[in-house]
Amino acid sequence: MPYSSLFRSEEMSLIQLYIPQETAQLTVAELGELGLIQFRDVRISQLNPDVNAFQRAFVNEIRRFDEIERHLRFFTSQIAKSDIDMRPLAGDASNVRIRNANEIDDLEEKILEHERRITQMNSSYETLMKQYLELTEAKHVLRETAVFFKEAESRQDDIRNSFDEPTAPLLESEAQQDTIEQGEPLSFHHLNLGFVAGVIPRTKMQTFERILWRALRGNLFLNYAEIDELITDPSTDEMLEKNVFIIFAHGRELLNKIRKISESLGATLYPVDSNPDKRRDSLLLITGQIEDLNSVLQNTKNARVSELSGVANELAVWITIVRKEKAIYHTMNLFNYDVSRKCLIAEGWCPKNDIEQIQNALRKVTEESGSTVPSILNELRTTKEPPTFHRVNKFTSGFQEIVDAYGVAKYREVNPGLFTIITFPFLFAIMFGDLGHGFLVTLAALYLIIREKSLDKPGKSEFLEMFFGGRYIILLMGLFSMYTGLLYNDVFSRSLE
Structure with a gap:
């Protein structure tokens, strides 16, 4: 690396390129991989000062790729949601070549086809999960209401005796009284009672009780039981705790009011027959439907995972x-x-x-594309102040970033980054100085340096990225801390003597 490039910023030139339209994309891609040109927006010069952002030549292409990016973000979210590992990019991004127009069309069609299939599978899976949820809740409702009805039947003697009292329940006909006197089983139809059964989130149960009590003025009987297992909401995948409830009341108006209040609080109502034989048959039918649905759900899930796994293997390259x-x-x-x-x-x-390296890149594109018209590079004279460019390597880049965080030097001004290589670790060591702790810091930095090839890959966490980028800074900090620790006669906060 030349001395001037570290002590002062690089000498810069303003260049003008004439690029044939047929090789423009390949030329820009090659220059981008080279990373040596900071392009100016010619809109602000005399070439096209009146063109706004929406009148650029390639706005439609950018919108097209924005839409493709949206599809890729959808794939990324679905893969993360399904806990599928995405295959990382093999090697560096520079190894991924750009595609021609036909290849881009094929890629877009392939991405759209994958999205269509995944969206269809998601819709089918969500529909099946809703059915599974309804059947599961209906199963719990039938099981728990069977217990409620059984308790009610065990108390028929108390109900039967209450008819002899002045405060007996209201009867609409003598046939009901005859049923009681003949000792026949007492049904809710004979008592002129209706009921509503369903499932409601456990967090809303107390509110549900208070609203019902106030709205019906206590003219109801409510019983509920907790569902032991968690119920999955198919729309949000949230695990919810729910309760089964059954409410008895007189008259259609009260029952309609109960239904409206239940639905307003997010409860799901299910039909339940008062006949125990019919309830038993319904429970057996629902249990069989749940088993069949479980099999269909598993097949749908496997097909979806298989589709997403195929996408995950290529997603990094597509992105x-x-x-x-x-x-x-x-x-x-x-x-x-x-x-x-x-x-x-x-x-x-x-x-x-x-400049010569850039000209070689332009000739390379012309030769590989088979174009008969080469790109032309002209060096322009200008009175404008060039941008500051410090050429750095993996050792000096960390120190230069520290300097740039406080301010970038002017063009061709002395670069403070050269002196920071010594001053920053030394000032740290003055405060941290300890031979033992400095040795541990040095070991950690050496580990990052020795394994830099395997660690220098995309996908690192922000914490590891920060430490890896400053591995040479940490190394010098550790070495200087060992030196000052020796001067301080300090090892792990203890004296050497």
Whole structure:
């Protein structure tokens, strides 16, 4: 690395590129991988000052890739929701080549087909889960109401004796009185009682009771039981605790009022027959339906996981392709289109020492594409102040970022990053100085440096990314801390002597 590139920023040149339309995409992609040009928006120059963001040449292409990105975000959320591991990108993003127009069309069609199938599976699975939820709740309602009815039958003697008292329940006909006197089983029909049964979230149970008591003025009998298992809400996948309830009351008006209050609080009502034989038959039927539905749900889930696993194997490559294509068109929107010459005109800043490397890249694209018209590079004279560019490597990049966090030096100004390589670790060591602790810090930094090839991959956590980026800073901090710890005669907060 040249001395001047560290002590002072690189000398920059303003260049102008004439790129043939047929090779524009490949040229921008190659220059992007090179990473040596900071393109200017020619809209602010004399070329096309009146063009706004919505009148750029490649707005439709960018919108198209925005839509494809939306589909890919949908895949990412579905894969994460299903706890499926996404295959990481093999190697660096630079290894993923850009696609031509036909390949992009095929990729978009493939992505849309995957989304259609996954959406259809999700819809089918949600519908089946709703049916499963309804059947599960109906099963619990039949089981618990059977207990309620059994308790009511065991108290028929108390009810029968109450008819001889002045405060006996109201009877609408003598036939009901005859039924009691003949000792026949007492039914809710004979007592002129109706009932409503259903399931309600446990958190709303107390509110439900209070509202019913006030709305019906106590003219009801409510019984409820807790469901032992958690019920899954198919729309949110939230696990809910629910209660089964049954409410007895006189008259249709009261029963209709109970139904309206129940539904307003999110309760689900289920039909229950007062005949125990019919209830038993319904329970057996529902149990069989649940078993059949379980089998269908498992098959649907397996098919969905298989589809998502196939997408997960290619998703990282698709995301990289779309991001590259979108970045290319964003960059090409900074250019001006010359209709007469059928070429794109671009301007940008680049290091003066790298102009030859850029020209080699342009020739490479021309040769590989088989174009008869080469791209042309002109170096422009300008009075504008060039941007500051410090050439860094993996050792100096961390120190340069510390300096840039406080402020970027002006063009060709002395770079404080050179001195920070020594001053920052040394000032840290003055405060931290300990031979033992410094040794541990050095070991941690050496581990990150030795394994940097395996650790330098996308997908790292933010915490690990931060430590990995500053591994050489941590190394010098550890070495300087060992030195100052030796001067301080301090090892793990204890004296050497």
